[in-house]
Amino acid sequence: MSDEAGPADLIILGGRAITMQHGADEGAHGVAIRGERILRVIRRAEAEGLTGPNTQVRDLGDRPIMPGFVDVHAHSEVVFRTDYETVDVRAPRCGSIEDVCDALVDGGRDREGWIVGQGNLFFDRKLRDGRLPSRADLDRVSRDRPVAVRAGGHITVLNTKALEVAGIDRNYKPADYSVTGLPVVERDANGDPTGVVKEMDTLLPFPHVDRSQLRDAFRIGLEKYFTRFGVTTIGEISETVDGVETFDAMAQAGELPVSYRVYLWAPGTLKLEQAADWRSHIALSSRQSALRIQGIKLFSDGGFSAKSAATTCPYLTGGCGEIAFPKYFFRRAFELSQEADLQLSVHANGDRAQEWLCSVIDELGGASSGKTRTRVEHAANLMPRERTMDWWARAGIIPVPQPVFIYTFGEYFPDYLGEFGAQGRFPFKSLMSRGWRLNGSSDVWIGSETEATNPLFSVWCCLKRQTFSGSFIDVHEALRLDQALRVHTIDAAAALGEDDVKGSLAPGKYADVIALERDPFTVAVDELRTLQVDYVASRGRVAFDRTAG
Numbered sequence: 001m002s003d004e005a006g007p008a009d010l011i012i013l014g015g016r017a018i019t020m021q022h023g024a025d026e027g028a029h030g031v032a033i034r035g036e037r038i039l040r041v042i043r044r045a046e047a048e049g050l051t052g053p054n055t056q057v058r059d060l061g062d063r064p065i066m067p068g069f070v071d072v073h074a075h076s077e078v079v080f081r082t083d084y085e086t087v088d089v090r091a092p093r094c095g096s097i098e099d100v101c102d103a104l105v106d107g108g109r110d111r112e113g114w115i116v117g118q119g120n121l122f123f124d125r126k127l128r129d130g131r132l133p134s135r136a137d138l139d140r141v142s143r144d145r146p147v148a149v150r151a152g153g154h155i156t157v158l159n160t161k162a163l164e165v166a167g168i169d170r171n172y173k174p175a176d177y178s179v180t181g182l183p184v185v186e187r188d189a190n191g192d193p194t195g196v197v198k199e200m201d202t203l204l205p206f207p208h209v210d211r212s213q214l215r216d217a218f219r220i221g222l223e224k225y226f227t228r229f230g231v232t233t234i235g236e237i238s239e240t241v242d243g244v245e246t247f248d249a250m251a252q253a254g255e256l257p258v259s260y261r262v263y264l265w266a267p268g269t270l271k272l273e274q275a276a277d278w279r280s281h282i283a284l285s286s287r288q289s290a291l292r293i294q295g296i297k298l299f300s301d302g303g304f305s306a307k308s309a310a311t312t313c314p315y316l317t318g319g320c321g322e323i324a325f326p327k328y329f330f331r332r333a334f335e336l337s338q339e340a341d342l343q344l345s346v347h348a349n350g351d352r353a354q355e356w357l358c359s360v361i362d363e364l365g366g367a368s369s370g371k372t373r374t375r376v377e378h379a380a381n382l383m384p385r386e387r388t389m390d391w392w393a394r395a396g397i398i399p400v401p402q403p404v405f406i407y408t409f410g411e412y413f414p415d416y417l418g419e420f421g422a423q424g425r426f427p428f429k430s431l432m433s434r435g436w437r438l439n440g441s442s443d444v445w446i447g448s449e450t451e452a453t454n455p456l457f458s459v460w461c462c463l464k465r466q467t468f469s470g471s472f473i474d475v476h477e478a479l480r481l482d483q484a485l486r487v488h489t490i491d492a493a494a495a496l497g498e499d500d501v502k503g504s505l506a507p508g509k510y511a512d513v514i515a516l517e518r519d520p521f522t523v524a525v526d527e528l529r530t531l532q533v534d535y536v537a538s539r540g541r542v543a544f545d546r547t548a549g
Contacts, residue, residue: 007052008032008039010540012513015062017041018520020490020504030065033511036289036539041505060515060535060547066485067504068232068512068538069455070492073345073377073400073441076236077243078153079453080221082118082446084209089117089149090447091126097133100149104141114146114162114207121152121447122305122409126468133157135195150201152447154180154303158195158204166204168193178202179268180347181302181324198306201446202268214246215255222257225444227544229454230533232512233259235441235496237297237345238269241282251286257536257543259510261294261496263345266333272296276336289510289539294496295343295372298333300324301353304382304409304416309349310356313384313420321350330360338368343497345375345400351388354379358395367396371497375400380431380438382413383424389431398495399436401426402443403461403487404452411467428462428487429477439495440488451529456520459484460529481520481528511540 013030019041032039032050042050051057087107089100100117108115124132138147138159146162158166170191174183181199188194197204209217226234238244244264250256264275274281275296284291301321302308310321330346337344348354354376361367367374376392379399383389392399406426413421428438440462442452449468451457462484465473479487493503501509515535520528536544 007055008050009034009055010511010537011042011047011050011055011057012060012065012515012535012537013044013047013058014060014065014515015519016064017505018064018066018485019506020067020486021506024506031505031511031513033513033537033540036510038505038507038509038511040507058535063515063517063534064519065505065513065515067489067502068514068536069230069488070233070235070439070496070503071226071231071441071453071455072235072439072492072495073402073443074234074236074453075239075443075445076221076225076234077218077239078446079225079444079448080217081209081239083221084213084217085207086116086118086150086446090120090450091123094127096128097131097137100127100133101137101141104138104147104149108142108145114148115142116147116206117149118446119149119151120449121154121303122412123149123151123447125409125412125415132196135159135163138162138195148204148206150446152303152305153201153445154306154308155196155198156201156204158197160195163193163195168197174200175203177324179265180299181306181308182322184306184308199302199308211242211246214242215250218246218250219255223544225453227257227536228533228546229456230514230516230536231258231453231455232514232536232538232543233261233493233496233498233502235294236260236262238262238264240269244269244282245284248284248286248291251290254541256286256290257538259289259512259539260291261498262291263295263297263343264293265297272329272333272336276340276342293342295345295375296333296337297345297347298325298330299347300330300357301348301350304349304413307416310353311350311417311420312352312355313417315416316418320352323353323356327360330357331364334361334364334374338372341372343372343375345377347377349378349381351382351384354388355391358391358397361395361397366394369396373398373497375495377443378402380428380436381405381426382421383427384420385424389434398439399431400439400441400495401428403428403440403458404442404449406461406465406473407468408449408452409468410473411469411471425473426465427474427477428479432479432483437491437494438487439492440484441492455488456528456531459488459520460525462487463525463528485520511537513537
């Protein structure tokens with residue numbers, strides 16, 4: 001960091017500073033910034049002494065300032081592409097299958113070829129019909145064009161033409177593996193495809209945005225989904241090499257309003273060995289403060305909506321899901337990531353998948369305790385048995401839950417898993433009381449709720465624990481506001497191995513600073529959900545300013 005002597009480049013002043021540093025808030029009103037870093041946390045009276053002829057002073061009045069939010073698990077490229085590639089048919093915008101079909105017909109008029117709808121995760125539970133659209137429903141949209149509804153990334157419905165284009169008939173044999181789990185084609189009593197396929201989206205010939213369009217899609221999407229909500233750091237699950245290189249080009253041009261920490265999806269973006277040797281396959285030249293390859297991302301099982309999450313208790317309809325890859329593959333991934341100094345991040349929805357992963361990690365000597373400590377994505381969303389937590393501790397992993405899923409699908413676990421699914425739903429307070437450091441993320445992907453990328457919505461979920469239908473889940477597990485804010489700032493930065501440089505307002509840390517319209521500690525819980533971010537500085541540069549003009 002630069003020496004404290006001399007003027008700041010930028011001074012941001014507010015009504016008070018919520019620093020996320022224990023004992024540092026008293027009397028603090030702002031920050032002095034030099035370059036990308038915080039020089040000092042200051043009182044208003046100290047600003048003049050740090051102001052030089054070229055210092056910019058941004059006085060935000062009574063607005064509280066705080067560190068930018070950290071979203072440790074997002075699929076931002078997927079979401080930005082989805083806006084270009086699909087028709088939005090999510091509930092409550094579309095309340096019924098009839099509404100869905102009408103929207104697809106309307107949306108199809110403005111595009112050629114495929115008509116692809118974006119439905120919610122657990123779409124069948126959110127439509128009044130209580131079921132997914134069928135192949136026959138989508139045939140009524142068009143018999144001449146392929147039509148699909150993607151319901152959250154794990155389950156998709158195809159019309160007859162789409163099945164034909166994809167080559168899926170009664171003789172079709174699914175691949176042994178897709179990048180999100182084991183592929184499944186549902187069939188009727190005669191062996192013919194019903195139109196429902198699971199964990200197959202990456203195997204289907206959907207249309208995609210050209211590389212030439214990506215920059216505009218990303219620029220628009222970053223403000224729409226992240227910057228205006230105060231997100232300054234994203235743990236990105238990569239989609240394509242083109243996407244990663246486009247983010248890099250934006251960073252070089254000063255067009256990237258967030259810091260990206262990229263987890264290479266393998267096998268998806270690259271094969272496993274290529275991801276470990278990523279420098280031979282991806283051309284990056286921006287500063288690592290803006291974009292860095294952080295790790296490798298694997299899928300060890302599927303999703304609950306597709307009944308492909310690997311659980312110890314059978315689903316009510318039968319089956320327990322499957323582990324998506326053999327032990328030797330995971331051992332190799334673990335070893336390669338450690339050799340390459342990359343953080344391994346593994347999707348594991350079901351308790352059986354989590355315990356299996358942790359047992360292998362334990363056999364290999366446990367996760368690293370440093371910046372490459374292994375993450376288990378979705379651990380702490382559903383933990384029916386405490387022994388799963390014991391396995392986390394034994395392996396030394398970082399659990400990465402998604403508080404927004406309380407709202408998205410927390411109420412549906414018992415409908416799929418019976419009493420087993422009613423136990424241990426998002427047990428955040430209990431885990432914190434046992435010393436677990438939890439983090440927050442959106443896991444935004446196709447089919448996410450419209451509020452998913454707003455960290456203050458996620459904070460509201462931690463406190464309110466309200467579901468999509470308006471019911472409440474285990475309110476005794478609610479967090480306090482101060483805890484929930486840490487989950488989305490300093491403790492989230494820790495999951496990226498960056499709590500030494502991000503997640504709080506302190507000298508030497510990156511100048512990721514946001515201002516809220518009102519103090520979150522003075523508003524009602526339900527107002528947190530709609531509390532606006534008025535100003536964002538990312539690495540010392542203004543990224544968003546609602547008050548300008």
